Each structure stands twice: as structure tokens, then as C-alpha cells.
Amino acid sequence: MKVNLLIFSIILFPTLCFGELFLEITKGSEDPYKVAMIPFEGNSRLSKELNSIMQNDLIRTGEFSILDEELLLPIQIIDDELVYNDWKLLGMDYLVTGKIIKTDNSLDINYEIYDIHKKRKIRSSKVFGIPNQIRQLAHYTSDGIYESITGIKGIAATRLLYVNEIKDSKSVSIYKLMLADSDGKNEKNLLTSTEPIISPSWSPDGKRVAYVSFETGMAKVFIQDISSGKREAVLSKDTQISSPSWSPDGKYLSLTLYQDGNAEIYILRLRDRTLTRMTKQYAIDTESSWSPKGNKILFTSGRSGSPQIYELDLRKLNPKAKRLSFEGSYNAKASYLPKEEGIIFVHRADDGLFHIALKYKKENFIRILTEAKLDESPSVAPNGNMVIYGIKEGDLSMLAGFSLSGARFKLPASLGEVREPAWSNFLR
Amino acid sequence: MIVNQRYLEASVFSFCIHAAIFLYLYGSFNSDLSKSILISKPLQIELKFDLPKKTKKQIPSLPEINKAKINEPKKELIYSKISDTISDSSKNLLIESSISELLSEESEIEISKEQKEISMYAQQIISTIENAWIKPKNIPQGLVANLRLIIRPSGRIIKVDLIKSSGNIRFDNSALQAVRRVETFNFFNSISKSLFEKEFQKISISFNPS
Numbered sequence: 083m084k085v086n087l088l089i090f091s092i093i094l095f096p097t098l099c100f101g102e103l104f105l106e107i108t109k110g111s112e113d114p115y116k117v118a119m120i121p122f123e124g125n126s127r128l129s130k131e132l133n134s135i136m137q138n139d140l141i142r143t144g145e146f147s148i149l150d151e152e153l154l155l156p157i158q159i160i161d162d163e164l165v166y167n168d169w170k171l172l173g174m175d176y177l178v179t180g181k182i183i184k185t186d187n188s189l190d191i192n193y194e195i196y197d198i199h200k201k202r203k204i205r206s207s208k209v210f211g212i213p214n215q216i217r218q219l220a221h222y223t224s225d226g227i228y229e230s231i232t233g234i235k236g237i238a239a240t241r242l243l244y245v246n247e248i249k250d251s252k253s254v255s256i257y258k259l260m261l262a263d264s265d266g267k268n269e270k271n272l273l274t275s276t277e278p279i280i281s282p283s284w285s286p287d288g289k290r291v292a293y294v295s296f297e298t299g300m301a302k303v304f305i306q307d308i309s310s311g312k313r314e315a316v317l318s319k320d321t322q323i324s325s326p327s328w329s330p331d332g333k334y335l336s337l338t339l340y341q342d343g344n345a346e347i348y349i350l351r352l353r354d355r356t357l358t359r360m361t362k363q364y365a366i367d368t369e370s371s372w373s374p375k376g377n378k379i380l381f382t383s384g385r386s387g388s389p390q391i392y393e394l395d396l397r398k399l400n401p402k403a404k405r406l407s408f409e410g411s412y413n414a415k416a417s418y419l420p421k422e423e424g425i426i427f428v429h430r431a432d433d434g435l436f437h438i439a440l441k442y443k444k445e446n447f448i449r450i451l452t453e454a455k456l457d458e459s460p461s462v463a464p465n466g467n468m469v470i471y472g473i474k475e476g477d478l479s480m481l482a483g484f485s486l487s488g489a490r491f492k493l494p495a496s497l498g499e500v501r502e503p504a505w506s507n508f509l510r
Numbered sequence: 511m512i513v514n515q516r517y518l519e520a521s522v523f524s525f526c527i528h529a530a531i532f533l534y535l536y537g538s539f540n541s542d543l544s545k546s547i548l549i550s551k552p553l554q555i556e557l558k559f560d561l562p563k564k565t566k567k568q569i570p571s572l573p574e575i576n577k578a579k580i581n582e583p584k585k586e587l588i589y590s591k592i593s594d595t596i597s598d599s600s601k602n603l604l605i606e607s608s609i610s611e612l613l614s615e616e617s618e619i620e621i622s623k624e625q626k627e628i629s630m631y632a633q634q635i636i637s638t639i640e641n642a643w644i645k646p647k648n649i650p651q652g653l654v655a656n657l658r659l660i661i662r663p664s665g666r667i668i669k670v671d672l673i674k675s676s677g678n679i680r681f682d683n684s685a686l687q688a689v690r691r692v693e694t695f696n697f698f699n700s701i702s703k704s705l706f707e708k709e710f711q712k713i714s715i716s717f718n719p720s
Contacts, residue, residue, distance in 0.1 A: 113644035113646070113684065113687065115687075175690070199690045199693070232679070232680075232683060233679050233682075233683065234679050234680075423650065424650070440648060442650040442651075444650060444651075444652065445650060445651055449648060451648065467680075486647065486648040486649075486680070487646055487647055487648070487680065488647045488648075
């Protein structure tokens with residue numbers, strides 16, 4: 083009886099959530115891996131749900147195309163060996179099979195991946211889960227599939243933070259700090275406020291978030307524990323504080339403080355709340371973010387007369403900021419790719435429109451990656467292959483994403499506006 | 511101590527410069543087409559062959575030619591001055607040497623014919639892989655990945671190894687994926703068995719777009 087209720091609630095769940103984001107895939111890459119996914123054995127409803135979550139995860143990366151279910155062939159096994167030729171004739175690169183093992187208090191998955199060209203099994207794995215966490219289970223499985231085929235860690239099991247603004251009937255705004263799975267599903271509300279919330283940032287372990295809230299009438303940075311909901315202001319100073327960014331070891335927070343007459347970058351040691359000033363400039367210095375190894379920070383500065391991206395090497399005593407962007411009159415909100423091989427940022431092009439751009443360390447030119455009008459706040463996935471950012475469609479703000487391999491997707495909210503996305507680290 | 515260190519530095523530096531000059535000159539004098547074929551098509555794949563035997567073959571034929579050429583004028587000069595009868599023997603010598611010259615020329619022709627065949631098949635391998643390769647988007651410039659293929663006489667690729675990674679997984683994957691997609695070189699049945707065994711059993715391919 084309990085089990086039945088559970089299944090019932092799982093199936094009802096998506097339709098009950100009105101505010102939930104809806105995923106739309108708008109472009110695939112040119113060179114996808116062709117994968118046949120046999121619906122997993124076991125409970126057919128679970129299998130169906132699992133299959134659709136995993137397929138979406140894989141397709142969204144832009145690196146996979148999944149064979150239509152109607153075209154699937156029966157699995158033939160002769161002498162304990164899979165018959166590969168049929169799949170080869172269908173042009174498949176890989177085949178995925180699996181089994182759902184369900185008991186009263188556990189829901190596990192066994193799955194296998196076959197390489198059709200090499201004619202052998204390349205992975206056989208088990209994922210352990212609990213019954214009401216089928217989405218998580220599906221994400222872990224698709225990350226396993228993604229990694230064994232591409233050699234790159236998957237990001238389906240990571241999560242997103244963003245701000246949702248909803249206007250009521252009197253057009254008064256309510257701001258909500260939201261948390262969701264990387265596919266925009268499974269939304270949770272972390273904070274609701276009548277004043278704006280901006281710049282959410284993940285702690286590296288994914289357990290806490292930092293953000294700017296205007297609830298006191300001034301910009302203040304708060305840290306909040308996700309599971310308990312406990313929150314506190316990081317500094318009691320009577321000054322505007324913004325742009326928090328967590329160091330990769332979780333011990334520091336870089337911030338922008340306005341106490342010196344203009345915006346300057348500071349680093350806050352969380353253990354004892356000591357502040358170290360990092361920039362001394364008449365111009366604005368803000369939007370800091372840490373390098374993956376934690377030894378450098380990027381920030382936006384107006385010191386050259388227009389916003390440009392600079393880098394500070396924290397290993398040096400009195401480090402001098404090194405300018406990284408020279409293209410055009412506006413480059414801002416930069417963050418590193420995970421191997422520090424380049425940076426992703428907002429660039430205003432010659433046509434006056436704002437795009438997300440990429441600049442590799444060894445190259446002296448930038449690559450413009452998006453084509454909408456007002457692209458903002460890019461956040462890079464922990465594997466460096468995807469970026470989520472804010473777009474404007476008509477007057478409505480929403481989230482969109484792309485993979486470096488060329489896929490694009492949109493996460494339009496069904497209610498209100500969505501902006502300021504932040505991609506978590508790998509979670510486990 | 512300081513002087514010693516400076517001396518050491520200077521000598522290392524000079525060694526490096528000389529080594530660089532030597533390598534540069536060596537490379538430019540020995541540029542052999544059959545060793546590395548550079549192609550500059552839209553995708554630009556660079557094909558390298560493991561060809562240890564080729565150079566060895568040419569070496570024994572070259573000294574013979576040289577010997578013949580060096581010997582003949584000397585003898586002519588010496589004997590022609592003394593008498594006509596003796597010059598006959600020098601004529602014989604001349605004939606002999608020209609025969610050896612012809613023979614070596616023939617083997618040269620054979621080699622160049624083989625060379626032509628090799629470069630023709632190499633071209634076909636390149637274009638087949640080029641057609642199958644889809645260069646990933648948004649990768650940094652200057653990436654190079656090297657693969658080694660082991661091929662059956664039928665043209666079927668039985669093994670692919672990444673012998674030099676570009677440092678970018680997506681780029682490496684695209685190269686491997688291209689070779690997987692090719693699977694079999696259809697034209698391999700027209701390659702003679704000896705040529706296949708010598709040249710095409712094992713080939714290295716460098717993916718080097720610029």
C-alpha cells in the first residue's frame with residue numbers, strides 16, 4: 083500500500099508544481115554520439131520516468147543523440163555475448179541496458195554500456211538510491227553513461243541557484259531564491275523577500291549559499307545553510323556589500339565593499355571574519371571570482387575608463403592586477419574554465435548588444451558564444467562544458483544554456499522572471 | 511663558484527644554440543617527402559609513416575654510383591695518354607660502370623614508383639579521415655593529437671591508440687571518433703601485399719588543424 087502511494091505521488095508530482103521550469107532543447111551539436119537506450123527492466127512506470135530523465139540529461143549536453151524508442155531492436159545474446167551487428171547497422175555507437183531493483187526502502191539501478199564498434203562491454207555499474215529520489219538516481223546514472231563515453235565528468239547531478247521574481251496582482255514584486263536540479267526540475271525555495279535578492283553563489287561543498295539581499299534597505303551579503311535554512315549576515319558593517327564568491331577551499335569569501343568611497347575587492351576569512359583589501363583604485367572594482375585552484379581572482383574594473391576584466395595573483399605580495407580583456411569597450415562578470423585554460427564573460431559587441439564570450443589564455447582574440455540581445459550573468463558548469471546565463475525574451479528574463487560543443491537550451495519559467503543563475507560544484 | 515656557474519650557463523646556452531642550428535640544418539637537408547606528408551586542405555591532417563626501411567635501401571645503391579663516377583675519369587686520363595690499345599680496357603671499364611649506373615637508376619625508378627604509390631594511398635587515407643572528422647567547436651587553437659592505427663590487409667582498422675593527447679578531451683575524442691567512423695579503408699585491397707606489409711600495417715596520424 084505504501085509503495086503504491088509512493089508511485090502515485092511520484093507520478094502526480096510534476097503536474098502539481100506550477101512554478102516549475104520547463105526544459106526546451108533548441109539546438110544539437112553536429113557530431114553526437116549515437117546511443118540506443120533500452121528501457122530498463124523492472125517496474126515499467128519507474129523505467130519510463132527514469133528513461134526520459136536520462137535521455138533529457140544526455141541530449142541537453144549536445145553530445146548525444148538517442149535512438150527513437152520505436153526503432154529499438156530486441157537484445158540478442160548468443161553464447162553470453164551480445165549480438166552487435168544489428169546495432170551497427172542502425173548506426174549506433176553505444177548501447178545502454180539496465181535493471182531497476184526495488185525493495186521497500188531501496189531503489190537501485192544496475193546498468194551496462196556496450197561499445198558497438200569495439201564489440202565489448204565498457205561499463206557495468208550499480209547506483210544505489212532511495213525510492214522517492216528517482217530523479218537523483220537518474221541523474222547519477224546519466225552522469226555515469228556520459229563519463230564512460232566521453233571521458234568527461236557529467237553534470238546532470240549538479241544543481242542550480244537562481245532568483246525568481248514574481249509580480250502579484252498589484253504588480254508588487256516578490257523575490258525568491260530558488261534551488262533546482264541541473265535540468266530545472268525539483269525546485270526548492272530557499273528564501274522569499276519583498277526586496278531584491280541578487281548574486282547567489284555556491285559554497286564549494288554545495289551545502290551553503292551566499293547571496294546579496296536588500297532586505298535591510300542596503301546591499302548585504304548573507305550565508306545560508308541549505309538543509310537547515312539558517313542564515314546570517316557575513317559582516318555587520320554599515321556599508322554596501324555585494325558580489326560574494328566562495329574560494330575553492332571554502333575558507334574565504336571574496337566581496338565588494340563600498341566603504342572606501344567606491345567599490346573595492348576584499349577577501350573575508352570566514353573563520354574569524356578578518357577582511358583583507360585587495361584593490362586600491364579610484365575606479366570601481368567588483369564582480370570577483372576565484373580560480374579553480376584558489377590562487378587567483380578575476381574581477382571587473384573601470385580603471386581603464388571602461389569595464390574590463392583583470393586578474394590578481396594571490397600568491398604574490400602586493401599583487402598587481404593584470405588586464406585580460408582588450409576587445410571592445412565592455413567586458414565583465416568573468417569566471418574561469420575549470421582547468422584555467424580560459425575565461426567566460428559578458429562582452430558588448432560592436433553592435434551594442436551583450437553576448438557571452440570565451441577567451442582562451444593562449445589566444446589574443448575572443449569567441450562570441452551567444453546571439454541574443456541582452457545576455458548576462460554567465461555561470462560555468464563544473465566540468466567546463468556548459469554555461470548557464472540570463473537572457474531577455476521580449477520583456478521577460480529567463481535562463482538559457484549552451485554547451486561548448488554547440489548545443490543550446492532554454493529554461494523559461496512558467497511564472498515570473500528568472501535571472502542570476504549559479505551552477506554548483508560536483509555534488510556527492 | 512659564480513664564475514663556474516656562469517661558465518656552465520654559457521656553455522649550456524651555446525650547446526642549445528648549436529644543437530638547434532644542427533637540428534634545423536639536418537632537418538632541411540633530409541626533408542624526405544615519404545617520411546611526412548603535410549596536407550593543407552580545409553581540415554589539414556598531417557600523416558606520418560613509420561618508414562625505417564626506405565632509407566636503408568637507398569644507401570647501398572648510392573655508393574656504387576659514386577664509385578663508378580669517381581673511377582672512370584681517373585682511368586681515362588691516365589691511359590689515354592699512353593696508348594690506344596690500353597684505352598680499350600678503359601672503354602670496357604666505362605661500359606661496365608654505365609651498366610651499374612643504369613641498374614641503380616632502374617632501382618631508383620622502382621623506388622620512385624613505389625613512392626608514388628605510397629603517396630597516392632596516403633592521400634586516400636587522409637581524405638577518408640578528413641571526410642569523417644568533425645572538428646569540435648570552441649576549442650583553443652594549436653591543438654595537435656596523434657593516433658596510431660593498426661590495419662588489416664583488408665583495410666579494417668583493428669586498433670587505434672592515442673599516442674599524443676592534445677590536452678583537450680573533446681579534441682582527442684573527435685579524432686578517435688573520426689577513425690572509428692571510417693572503420694575500414696575500402697581501397698586497401700588494391701595495395702600489393704609487400705607494400706602493405708612494409709608501409710600500411712601501422713600508421714601514425716596527426717590531427718593538426720590550424
